[in-house]
Amino acid sequence: MQLLTPEQMGQADQMAAASGIDSHRLMMKAGEAVSAAVLRRFPAAVRMVVLCGPGNNGGDGYIAAKALFEAGCNVSIYHFGDLANLKGDVAQAFNACPVKPQPLAAYAPKANDVVVDALFGAGLTRSLDPAVQSLILNLRKAGSNVVAVDLPSGISGGTGAALGTAVTASHTITFMRPKPGHFLLPGREHCGTLETFDIGIPQRILTSVAGNTYLNEPSLWKAHLPATSIQSHKFKRGHLTVFSGGHGTTGAARLSATAGLKAGAGLVTLATPSNACTEATAHLTAIMLREINNVRELSHWLEDKRLSAFVLGPGFGIGEKARDYTNLLAGNPVVLDADGITSFAESPDRLFYSLSKHPTTFVLTPHEGEFARLFPDIHSDKSLGKLEKARAAASRSNAVVLYKGADTVITAPDGRAAINANAPPWLATAGSGDVLSGIIGSLLAQEMPPFEAACAGAWLHGAAGQNAGEGLSAEDLPNGLPKYSQIS
Numbered sequence: 001m002q003l004l005t006p007e008q009m010g011q012a013d014q015m016a017a018a019s020g021i022d023s024h025r026l027m028m029k030a031g032e033a034v035s036a037a038v039l040r041r042f043p044a045a046v047r048m049v050v051l052c053g054p055g056n057n058g059g060d061g062y063i064a065a066k067a068l069f070e071a072g073c074n075v076s077i078y079h080f081g082d083l084a085n086l087k088g089d090v091a092q093a094f095n096a097c098p099v100k101p102q103p104l105a106a107y108a109p110k111a112n113d114v115v116v117d118a119l120f121g122a123g124l125t126r127s128l129d130p131a132v133q134s135l136i137l138n139l140r141k142a143g144s145n146v147v148a149v150d151l152p153s154g155i156s157g158g159t160g161a162a163l164g165t166a167v168t169a170s171h172t173i174t175f176m177r178p179k180p181g182h183f184l185l186p187g188r189e190h191c192g193t194l195e196t197f198d199i200g201i202p203q204r205i206l207t208s209v210a211g212n213t214y215l216n217e218p219s220l221w222k223a224h225l226p227a228t229s230i231q232s233h234k235f236k237r238g239h240l241t242v243f244s245g246g247h248g249t250t251g252a253a254r255l256s257a258t259a260g261l262k263a264g265a266g267l268v269t270l271a272t273p274s275n276a277c278t279e280a281t282a283h284l285t286a287i288m289l290r291e292i293n294n295v296r297e298l299s300h301w302l303e304d305k306r307l308s309a310f311v312l313g314p315g316f317g318i319g320e321k322a323r324d325y326t327n328l329l330a331g332n333p334v335v336l337d338a339d340g341i342t343s344f345a346e347s348p349d350r351l352f353y354s355l356s357k358h359p360t361t362f363v364l365t366p367h368e369g370e371f372a373r374l375f376p377d378i379h380s381d382k383s384l385g386k387l388e389k390a391r392a393a394a395s396r397s398n399a400v401v402l403y404k405g406a407d408t409v410i411t412a413p414d415g416r417a418a419i420n421a422n423a424p425p426w427l428a429t430a431g432s433g434d435v436l437s438g439i440i441g442s443l444l445a446q447e448m449p450p451f452e453a454a455c456a457g458a459w460l461h462g463a464a465g466q467n468a469g470e471g472l473s474a475e476d477l478p479n480g481l482p483k484y485s486q487i488s
């Protein structure tokens with residue numbers, strides 16, 4: 001599903017108006033959808049309180065209030081801003097509303113109130129007024145139920161950032177398409193359950209304004225998933241190599257390799273230095289072992305053209321060896337993770353130079369600390385949200401960047417971006433990232449293009465976490481991977 005930024009949504013509104021669609025009619029549908037959702041969610045509410053702001057978000061609120069009133073509810077409205085300044089569709093909605101509003105300062109939230117938050121939506125450009133922020137704190141203290149219109153007030157639709165204290169809703173009703181801020185943190189945590197209503201803006205308009213930001217769902221990459229044919233020979237399902245650290249540090253790479261095998265690679269080899277062979281052998285059965293001690297041995301082994309993808313980083317060790325291996329692997333499908341990334345902290349340009357000479361074949365999988373090491377200036381740029389940071393990083397590195405977190409973002413150098421939202425909180429456990437790199441490496445080995453492999457990997461990892469359930473350890477994840485034929 002394509003996501004629309006508030007600016008793109010604004011453009012869609014303008015195009016809809018220019019094509020003869022009545023904007024007030026759209027607002028009516030939006031407000032009525034909100035009222036219907038509130039009635040469905042809270043059929044036994046004692047008092048409905050609608051908080052209306054000065055813009056179109058407030059207009060949706062006046063229409064919702066009217067519909068709730070006409071459904072027989074006890075409705076109060078509190079407004080923010082000067083009523084004399086209301087214009088256009090909002091003024092029309094206000095004039096038609098049978099419930100007369102009181103100033104926001106007069107509202108004292110109660111626990112049983114069902115509150116419709118129509119203060120600010122897509123038009124939020126700056127921090128909320130202190131009076132609004134203190135009301136939000138009072139709502140929180142009272143424990144009132146809040147249904148947000150379009151976005152919880154205070155949350156940026158573009159970045160998910162909280163501009164001051166933001167409303168925390170149990171439900172959010174948005175229109176036509178969700179925005180990035182519904183899925184990026186902290187926005188996602190403020191939204192509660194999200195419903196998207198079609199208020200009648202034609203798809204052709206939405207498609208024409210939409211950029212290349214997506215929610216990470218199977219429709220984005222399913223067509224590229226490896227085929228599961230009975231006739232597919234193990235070599236056709238690719239050969240993944242996972243590089244391991246030395247004696248006593250093989251665990252992370254073994255975890256990654258196991259995930260790679262479970263994710264469908266036909267062959268998986270753990271490439272280990274000699275001093276770790278005995279340790280690795282003691283743990284491996286289906287995974288093969290290859291001694292690789294240095295660049296010369298690696299370069300000799302790379303002459304085997306059946307090797308199709310590589311994972312470098314989990315437990316590998318930080319230093320010159322990681323940098324040299326990476327340099328040699330440039331141009332091959334590689335997941336560069338953990339120590340592989342940190343090895344370039346002092347000289348990120350060396351990595352970017354290597355990657356600039358080839359088409360995009362690398363997937364970098366930094367968590368926030370690793371991202372800061374590789375892209376310090378982008379990381380510290382406060383004007384950028386997570387999506388823009390990851391986009392800038394992909395463009396600079398000529399790699400697909402999977403910027404990890406509870407709201408993992410995946411970006412490609414061509415500007416495509418996906419936000420992953422299926423990861424359960426208990427997925428944040430030791431070794432979880434090693435499993436993720438193995439899954440992505442496996443998909444690369446099976447010839448998935450890097451952006452699709454990274455997106456599919458993040459989603460499969462989230463699904464595996466859900467299947468393995470609360471209290472999982474990273475070893476449980478490979479067995480939780482869903483079957484490709486059952487993904488819809």
Ligand SMILES: NC(=O)C1=CN([C@@H]2O[C@H](COP(=O)(O)OP(=O)(O)OC[C@H]3O[C@@H](n4cnc5c(N)ncnc54)[C@H](O)[C@@H]3O)[C@@H](O)[C@H]2O)[C@@H](O)CC1
Pocket residue numbers: 009012013026027030053054055056057058059060119120121122123124125126127128129149150151175176199201
């Ligand atoms: N296609 C759609 O998505 C539709 C959207 N509608 C509604 O329209 C909303 C967007 O309306 P607007 O663009 O009027 O924006 P808002 O109603 O979100 O904001 C109103 C105005 O407040 C001002 N403002 C911004 N930040 C402020 C702050 N911190 N303190 C005080 N004032 C501030 C801005 O000048 C802004 O234009 C959506 O969120 C949605 O609820 C619907 O009415 C119908 C169709």
Ligand SMILES: [K+]
Pocket residue numbers: 057117118119120121148149150151152153
């Ligand atoms: K709102």
